[in-house]
Ligand code: CS2
């Protein structure tokens with residue numbers, strides 16, 4: 133089955149998405165999500181200039197060889213742009229493979245280990261009162277797991293909390309907006325927030341929180357320890373992940389489960405974290421971490437060390453990425469949980485999907501392949517809009533992690 137053509141479709145139905153479409157001489161095409169929030173055009177250029185010409189004429193079924201061709205063969209390996217492009221190619225080829233066999237993708241990944249996928253919702257508010265209300269709303273919608281993020285008095289803007297009444301979307305048009313950060317305020321605020329959530333909603337609901345890379349290891353250790361009484365499902369990105377051994381300090385001080393890696397892009401970002409059991413969940417998504425071919429290897433390594441998956445699923449990962457994740461989530465034994473931030477209604481004008489939410493779980497239909505299609509004509513109605521993620525500074529102006 134030869135690859136005859138491939139193209140990159142960029143659209144902005146409420147936010148930018150980059151989709152790779154690969155065509156074959158069997159009349160079957162596959163889709164891959166190549167969206168990298170705030171860096172979309174870099175991935176487009178990498179695909180169009182350095183990948184697509186080399187794809188033409190190759191056998192679409194050879195996913196393992198093509199993965200290594202675009203990884204090892206690239207020489208300049210790893211990194212978010214390179215790996216987002218490679219991930220999109222891999223997802224499109226697995227989509228083709230499953231469509232050619234007229235079966236849902238999960239059947240090529242071991243079949244169903246479960247019939248539905250546990251998901252977690254986002255609840256956030258400008259202040260604790262609004263946040264508690266948001267948690268109640270998600271409980272009413274049937275969610276069994278809820279990520280809780282709140283505005284903090286004295287901080288004008290903070291990660292994870294929508295500004296105004298628009299749904300939360302971190303990338304804003306134009307150049308990066310600047311936010312201010314105060315670790316001391318954050319560290320004293322968060323344990324009180326989770327005490328109030330537990331006091332209000334009890335112990336049954338799974339609670340998650342995203343530190344978003346902003347603590348040093350000892351600060352993260354303090355926070356994880358102080359959150360122990362509230363039995364979080366996970367504390368995410370407690371520290372930045374470049375220094376994997378930094379998690380040793382957190383692990384020594386707390387039993388709060390740890391998740392990390394939505395900004396990771398290969399297994400090499402995880403080797404110490406997994407083999408030393410410094411984490412409990414792998415966040416690296418299919419669309420940034422090397423696709424099905426690579427995440428299958430990462431998940432297999434994780435399984436040996438009691439580590440589960442908890443894939444990134446923010447709105448800046450397209451429906452192609454979410455649907456592919458659901459196939460993977462259905463199939464592997466060491467699935468943990470799936471992030472689920474519903475896309476804006478305008479997204480479904482462009483993407484048709486086969487998943488639906490019901491009572492805390494996502495359910496997937498049995499369409500062949502990944503089960504998502506993209507209407508190219510409708511996509512043209514939503515042209516790309518340059519947007520950038522914020523930049524974060526401490527109170528004295530020191531550039532910090534966003
Ligand atoms: C967040 C993301 O979903 C999450 O856990 O960390 O919202 C992240 O901030 C965005 O994906 C960045 O584009």
Ligand code: MG
Pocket residue numbers: 342344368369394
């Ligand atoms: Mg996160």
